[in-house]
Structures are given as C-alpha cells and as structure tokens.
Amino acid sequence: MLLKLRIWSSRLGNPTPYSTPSLKLQPFRLNLRAHISSSAELNPDQLSAVGTASKSVVPETKKFARKFLFVPPGVEPEEVTEKMVLPGSNIVIGPYAGHSQIKEIEFVKSSNRAKDCPRDERPEFAILGRSNVGKSSLINTLVKRKEVALTSKKPGKTQLINHFLVNKSWYIVDLPGYGFATASESERMDWSAFTKGYFLNRETLVAVLLLIDATIPPKRIDIDCANWLGRNNIPMTIVFTKCDKMKGKGRRPEETLGAFQDFMKENYKQHPPWIMTSSVSGLGRDELLLHMSQLRNYWDQ
Ligand SMILES: Nc1nc2c(ncn2[C@@H]2O[C@H](COP(=O)(O)OP(=O)(O)OP(=O)(O)O)[C@@H](O)[C@H]2O)c(=O)[nH]1
Numbered sequence: 001m002l003l004k005l006r007i008w009s010s011r012l013g014n015p016t017p018y019s020t021p022s023l024k025l026q027p028f029r030l031n032l033r034a035h036i037s038s039s040a041e042l043n044p045d046q047l048s049a050v051g052t053a054s055k056s057v058v059p060e061t062k063k064f065a066r067k068f069l070f071v072p073p074g075v076e077p078e079e080v081t082e083k084m085v086l087p088g089s090n091i092v093i094g095p096y097a098g099h100s101q102i103k104e105i106e107f108v109k110s111s112n113r114a115k116d117c118p119r120d121e122r123p124e125f126a127i128l129g130r131s132n133v134g135k136s137s138l139i140n141t142l143v144k145r146k147e148v149a150l151t152s153k154k155p156g157k158t159q160l161i162n163h164f165l166v167n168k169s170w171y172i173v174d175l176p177g178y179g180f181a182t183a184s185e186s187e188r189m190d191w192s193a194f195t196k197g198y199f200l201n202r203e204t205l206v207a208v209l210l211l212i213d214a215t216i217p218p219k220r221i222d223i224d225c226a227n228w229l230g231r232n233n234i235p236m237t238i239v240f241t242k243c244d245k246m247k248g249k250g251r252r253p254e255e256t257l258g259a260f261q262d263f264m265k266e267n268y269k270q271h272p273p274w275i276m277t278s279s280v281s282g283l284g285r286d287e288l289l290l291h292m293s294q295l296r297n298y299w300d301q
C-alpha cells in the first residue's frame, strides 16, 4: 500500500539523515545568495531558463546545488541559476511548476483515525509542527481567508486531522500540534500514535510541510520529527514561520535558519527544501504555493 509513497519519495530524492544526530547548533554561517554567486560564478543572463540545456557546466555549481538546494525533477543540478531559486528559500523551480493560486476551498471532514480520512486519489499536503507554531494560520494565509482553519493563542487548538479540499483537486490537511507542553505524557503518546498512523498509511501524501518557529531556537522535538520523516521516506518541506518578527526582542529568523542549515549540512546528504514565511505579512506565500504546485504536478503525471 505504501509502495507509491516510497517510490515517490525516492524519485524526489528525499533526504535521509545519516543517523540519529546530536543536537548541535551553531550560529548562522551560510548565506545562500552569496554562496551561489561566489561558488558558481554564474551570470544569470547568460544562462538558459528552466528545462533547457545550460551553456556551461560548473562542477562547483553542481556540487553546491546537489547538497544545499532542492533541485526538483526535470532540472539537472548543473543547469541551476540564481534566478531559478525562489526568494527566501533553497527551492529551485522547475518545469513542473504551474498554476498555483487557490480559487476555492471547502472543509471536508475531521477524522480521529487515519482510516477515517477521505478516500480518493487526490494528492494532499499535511501541515505539521509544534503546537502554536502557526499551522492553522499558514493555511488561512495560503487560502487568503481569515478563519478557514481555527487559530488560537492557546496551544492545542487543533485536535483532529482536518481535510480541506482546494480547487476541487487537492487537499491541505491541518493536524494537531506536537509537543503540547501541558498535555500529559500519556496524551502525548496517544497523539503521536494517531499522527504517525496517518503518515505511515497515507498513500496520497505528496509532502509534509514541517513548520518551525523562526523566532525561537530549534527544539529537539523538531529535529526528532524531521529525522523521523526522513527515516520513513516521507517527503518534507521545512517552512519557517513568523518571519515577520525580524525586529522584535526575540531571536532573529536568520539565526534559527542558520542553526538549521548547519544541522542539515552535518546530518543530511542533501538539504530538504526550506522556505521562510509569515502569516502576518504574507512573506513566502506565493513562493510556497508555486513549490507545492511543482510537487503536485509531478505527483499527478
Ligand atoms: N507574528 C506572527 N504570529 C503568528 C504567525 N503565525 C501564527 N501566529 C500566531 O501564533 C499563534 C498560534 O497560531 P496557530 O495558527 O493557531 O498555531 P497552530 O500551530 O495551528 O496551533 P495548534 O492548533 O494549537 O497546534 C496565534 O496567536 C497566531 O496569531 C506569523 O506568521 N507571525
């Protein structure tokens, strides 16, 4: 039953952690734009657009693209130019990217078991992350509606698997948050079994959007979650949330992002796709939708 997900994941080059790593985080070092231009020395105007042959093959570019960028199906690492990388992300846009805007969305159902989820062939994206990271807010931002998914300052608002049908053709799935601090140990365990059941049995899952709060240091539980998805061949995109909080007293999003990049550099052969977003300013919204469209169109073919 899970064969399709596994094949999909390997075709996508889903990153698998080397092993269970220790949580070792260092200050921000990698500047993506600087690294691309310095290591690749590309003149974007001289190079061809997505899907056509590149005019020069720079081995360093290929190595950099393979390790640090998410290069989608249909693009060769040596073809990548700076123009093809979505702003505020490591995501390269390829020939499968297409219509991405959301015209209509309808709530379909809430389920408390994986086997009660809608049963059809439509592809879906699951939104996962710690309680209060901004999962429901991201859904509202993607669909440009205020209260499609219910949000709250109090963690633990979303308790079930909620399916939303988009443009009558694919699903966004809002999930309960993990690591809800005030839940008892046994409740957390139950939650975990319930959500894991969903991930391990959902054949139509295109990718998990794993949300990380950019305003606080990465937590062990986030790293564990990313590694669990990697080990189980479940494709993920890391979505940094609350990136509007650049000027406040808290941690700057670049620091969290840098710490994650260092972590991925040490522990993953290839970096998973990541993107910076804000549900307040709309940062990263259109870019994330475009990325989702390329994953979906590739899945659908
Ligand atoms: N500044 C800022 N606040 C945000 C952003 N996204 C969410 N929030 C706030 O964070 C709080 C939690 O948001 P939710 O969307 O309910 O979080 P959740 O992950 O769905 O939480 P649970 O359902 O409890 O797991 C709310 O007070 C939101 O207004 C963002 O991008 N920027």
Ligand SMILES: [Mg+2]
Pocket: 135, 136, 137, 150, 151, 157, 158, 174, 175
């Ligand atoms: Mg929620």
